[in-house]
Amino acid sequence: MFERFTRDARSVVVDAQQVARELRSPTIDSRHLVVALAQGPGPVATALRAVGADPDDVAASARRDLAAGDPLDGAALAAVGVDVDRVRQQADQVFGPGSLDRAGRRTARRGGHHAFAKDARKALELSLREAVRLHEKSIGRRHLLLGVLRADCPGGRVLQSALHDAGTDVPTLRDTVEQVRA
Structure with missing residues (x-):
């Protein structure tokens, strides 16, 4: 399938991988694609x-959603007397800002490939199916978005929420991106 990707569509995949590295995500999910x-x-x-x-704003919303994947369940911990915000604050003071978040994330190999x-x-x-539906031979950025x-x-x-906010x-x-050519 990747052989049908345009140069621009391939750059989206590369950019999504870079976003995953920046956010220390173990895999590339659809939110990384949205950012790219x-x-x-x-x-x-x-x-x-x-x-x-x-x-x-859409990219920032997707980044926030990725960062919000907090493995700590604040409500469950509060039920047993642990204040997550206080623990986070103390960890930031001792180990630096964001230390608790960094410690809780699994990472892929440094500079290595991130799986989808x-x-x-x-x-x-689905982007391939969208290209076929539109009778186009290659898969471009707009097909990725449609997928x-x-x-x-x-x-x-994330897109639905950002669109609602707008x-x-x-x-x-969908109708607009199907009409846009570039």
């Missing part, structure tokens, strides 16, 4: 702007 799509040039950013959504999570693989598969929107995945939910919706973005 929103931050990059081309039809996705154009379509997002056309429907009233700021691509930078199941939801990202599904979004990539994420079509998949039931965290990246799609006063629009997924069908409007």
